[in-house]
Amino acid sequence: MLPSCNMLLFFLLWITAYGNTLTIRSTVNSTDLDSEIFTEKISNDTCTNSNECGGKLLCEDGVCQCPIDLFWNGSKCIFKHFDGHSCSSSIECAENLECRESRCQCLESQYWENSKCSPKKDEHALCNSSLECKATLQCKTNHCVCCEQDFWNGQFCEKSKNHSRYH
Numbered sequence: 001m002l003p004s005c006n007m008l009l010f011f012l013l014w015i016t017a018y019g020n021t022l023t024i025r026s027t028v029n030s031t032d033l034d035s036e037i038f039t040e041k042i043s044n045d046t047c048t049n050s051n052e053c054g055g056k057l058l059c060e061d062g063v064c065q066c067p068i069d070l071f072w073n074g075s076k077c078i079f080k081h082f083d084g085h086s087c088s089s090s091i092e093c094a095e096n097l098e099c100r101e102s103r104c105q106c107l108e109s110q111y112w113e114n115s116k117c118s119p120k121k122d123e124h125a126l127c128n129s130s131l132e133c134k135a136t137l138q139c140k141t142n143h144c145v146c147c148e149q150d151f152w153n154g155q156f157c158e159k160s161k162n163h164s165r166y167h
């Protein structure tokens with residue numbers, strides 16, 4: 001153990017492909033050299049090179065950031081979540097998914113199939129589940145259809161006029 005007021009300077013020498021650049025990595029006060037030699041930068045810390053950023057973080061636009069398919073959970077970059085996983089923000093959800101009702105989900109106009117979001121289907125389209133059909137349509141005998149007596153107006157199932165109470 002070293003006295004706590006010892007001031008230690010650490011330099012890191014980067015030999016780049018194009019020339020020699022000296023970078024001051026960090027200055028640390030340390031009582032425990034093993035755990036404090038590297039004060040790696042965390043998410044949003046300013047940087048000039050990815051080597052300065054800890055873990056999987058990369059230096060982009062001057063700050064340490066997780067790679068595209070990962071997000072910063074407060075302590076490290078972890079993989080973004082797919083459909084159905086709990087979430088508190090859309091940045092935690094994989095591409096094309098959003099955090100709705102605390103779950104990563106496709107947009108409301110889409111459904112999750114084969115690990116991706118696809119547009120929901122119109123009337124008459126083949127289906128295996130009502131989740132695949134546009135709102136108000138149901139999957140019956142493998143086709144997206146309106147309930148009996150309703151008709152598809154191009155956007156949603158509407159009550160037939162001749163069945164309305166005004167008839």
Ligand SMILES: *[C@@H]1O[C@H](CO)[C@@H](O)[C@H](O)[C@H]1NC(C)=O
Pocket residue numbers: 004005007027028029
């Ligand atoms: C190192 O410790 C001294 C005394 O505790 C303090 O004054 C100084 O600001 C510290 N330096 C750094 C870089 O933390």
Ligand SMILES: *[C@@H]1O[C@H](CO)[C@@H](O)[C@H](O)[C@H]1NC(C)=O
Pocket residue numbers: 043044072
């Ligand atoms: C990074 O900074 C931006 C803008 O200041 C902020 O919106 C975002 O929440 C920060 N991200 C993290 C992981 O701290």
Ligand SMILES: *[C@@H]1O[C@H](CO)[C@@H](O)[C@H](O)[C@H]1NC(C)=O
Pocket residue numbers: 073074075076078
């Ligand atoms: C971040 O993820 C790691 C690894 O899954 C986990 O150990 C840690 O507790 C998480 N941190 C937060 C703040 O959720």
Ligand SMILES: *[C@@H]1O[C@H](CO)[C@@H](O)[C@H](O)[C@H]1NC(C)=O
Pocket residue numbers: 126127128
């Ligand atoms: C319905 O499920 C079957 C069996 O998994 C599959 O072969 C078929 O392509 C699916 N149909 C649609 C419209 O997704």
Ligand SMILES: *[C@@H]1O[C@H](CO)[C@@H](O)[C@H](O)[C@H]1NC(C)=O
Pocket residue numbers: 149160161162
């Ligand atoms: C409602 O009226 C339309 C047009 O008058 C007709 O084509 C349709 O069959 C009727 N629907 C029902 C359920 O009777």
